[in-house]
Each structure stands twice: as structure tokens, then as C-alpha cells.
Amino acid sequence: MTLTGIPVNLLSLRWFSPMVMKTFFQLLSILFHPLFFAIYLLIFWLLVNPFAFGFNHWQDADKLLIYVFVLTLFIPGIIIFMMKRLDMISSISMPTTQERIGPLIVTFIAYLWVFMNSRDNPDIPDVYTFFIASTVCTLGLLFFMNVLMRVSIHGAGMGALATYFLLLNIYYIPFNFSQKWTIWNTSIIIIILAGLVGTGRLYLKKHAWNELMTGYLVGILGTLAANLIM
Numbered sequence: 001m002t003l004t005g006i007p008v009n010l011l012s013l014r015w016f017s018p019m020v021m022k023t024f025f026q027l028l029s030i031l032f033h034p035l036f037f038a039i040y041l042l043i044f045w046l047l048v049n050p051f052a053f054g055f056n057h058w059q060d061a062d063k064l065l066i067y068v069f070v071l072t073l074f075i076p077g078i079i080i081f082m083m084k085r086l087d088m089i090s091s092i093s094m095p096t097t098q099e100r101i102g103p104l105i106v107t108f109i110a111y112l113w114v115f116m117n118s119r120d121n122p123d124i125p126d127v128y129t130f131f132i133a134s135t136v137c138t139l140g141l142l143f144f145m146n147v148l149m150r151v152s153i154h155g156a157g158m159g160a161l162a163t164y165f166l167l168l169n170i171y172y173i174p175f176n177f178s179q180k181w182t183i184w185n186t187s188i189i190i191i192i193l194a195g196l197v198g199t200g201r202l203y204l205k206k207h208a209w210n211e212l213m214t215g216y217l218v219g220i221l222g223t224l225a226a227n228l229i230m
Contacts (some may be wrong), residue, residue: 025200032197034135034157035107038072038114039065041131041161044186048179052125064123071114076107093206097146100153104146108139127172130230134160137229138222145218152207155215156222158194163223165190171227 042065046058055061080103083089089099115132118124138160145151165187174180198216201207207215 021203025203028193028197028200029154029204029206032154032158032193034153034160035073035076037157037161038111038132038135039069042068042128045125045128048182052127054123068114071110076103076110079103079106095150097150100146100150101143104139104143108136108143111136111139126230127168130226131164133230134164134223134226137225138219141218141222141225145214149214150207150211151218152198152201152212152215154197154201155207155212156219157215158190158197159216159219160223161219162187162190162194163220167223167227 043058046053046055046061046065050056050058050061053061053064080089080092083102084092088102090096094100094103111132115129115136118129118132138156142151142153142156165183168183169187172183174183194216198212201212202209
């Protein structure tokens with residue numbers, strides 16, 4: 001078979017396509033690991049409305065960014081890495097429910113600390129504290145569900161994030177029309193990403209269908225529970 005006079009090896013195409021898909025989904029799984037969401041969302045709100053945090057420009061929030069980065073990403077990440085080095089977990093993906101107990105507890109405590117220090121802080125807007133609360137509730141549900149079955153943490157994270165943005169469109173009074181439009185468009189993007197990340201977890205055979213769907217459900221319920229609390 002030729003294409004514009006150049007022979008095409010169909011076997012090589014069959015090999016290339018799965019490799020591209022695997023790399024794409026692996027990259028997506030890394031970029032959208034739930035541990036990154038707190039810092040992603042903080043940057044998002046600082047770009048959309050830095051005035052809500054008491055800043056004129058997002059660049060002025062360097063101390064807040066470092067604080068959130070250390071507590072929600074660096075500390076849980078370094079503890080999980082140390083657990084891997086000490087053979088307390090077999091891999092970063094934590095393939096068994098037993099291996100997930102320690103990392104879930106550590107991450108829950110870190111986010112709970114941030115929530116407790118954010119809810120009474122006038123410099124942290126409720127719209128961001130609400131997300132931290134949704135993460136705390138989702139992690140709590142994940143911990144208890146982990147006793148019963150292995151649940152997709154990526155699914156829970158994306159389910160929580162998508163529900164968070166959908167609730168913003170209902171309850172949040174935007175700073176201006178442009179902000180409302182940004183939140184609506186971001187909601188659509190997050191829903192699409194939630195589908196892509198979930199598809200990737202299935203494609204990479206990291207989770208079964210029921211584990212992924214349970215993860216989405218845990219994230220949705222965790223965010224709805226946080227909405228009642230807030």
C-alpha cells in the first residue's frame with residue numbers, strides 16, 4: 001500500500017497509535033492528579049479575581065502560593081515518596097487498598113489543617129475554602145470506601161472538581177460578567193477533562209469500570225456534603 005508514492009507499513013501504524021495513546025493518557029494522569037488541584041485552583045482564582053484574596057495582582061500572592069503548595073502538595077508528596085522508599089507501598093499508584101490507608105490519612109490531615117486555618121481567615125475567600133472543604137469530605141469518604149473496595153482517586157478528584165464548578169454556576173455571585181463567563185467555560189472544560197482522565201485510567205488498566213464510577217460518585221457526594229457544611 002502506498003500514500004503519495006511512499007510505502008506505508010500498516011503494522012508500524014498499529015504500533016504507533018497505542019504508544020501515542022498510552023503516553024497521552026499517562027501525561028493526563030500525572031497533570032490531573034488530585035494532589036495538584038488545590039494549587040491549580042488557587043492560581044485560577046488569583047488570575048480571575050485576585051481582589052478576593054486582598055491582592056491587586058496574582059504575583060503578590062507568593063507567600064500564599066508557597067503555603068498552599070507546601071501543605072497540600074509537597075508534604076503529602078514527600079511522605080508518600082518516603083513510604084515508597086521504605087517499601088511501605090509498592091508503587092506511587094498504590095495498587096492495593098491496604099497501601100492507600102497511610103497516604104489517605106496523611107493527605108486528609110494536611111487538607112483538614114488548611115481548611116481549619118482558611119475558614120476563619122478573612123483573606124481567604126469562601127469560594128476557595130469551599131473547595132478545600134470538598135476535598136476534605138471527599139478524602140474522608142475515600143478512606144471509608146477504601147475499606148470496601150479500591151476506588152479511583154483520579155475519578156474522585158475529577159468528580160469533586162467538576163461538581164465544585166457546577167455548583168459555582170448556581171450559588172456563586174461573580175465579580176463581573178467576564179468572571180461568570182470564565183467560570184461557565186471552565187466548568188465545561190473540567191467536565192470534558194473528567195471524561196478524558198477517566199477514559200485514560202480505564203485505557204491504562206489502572207482501574208475497573210466500577211472503581212472509576214465509584215470514584216466519580218465519591219467526589220460528587222463529597223462536594224455536595226461540603227456545600228451543606230459551608
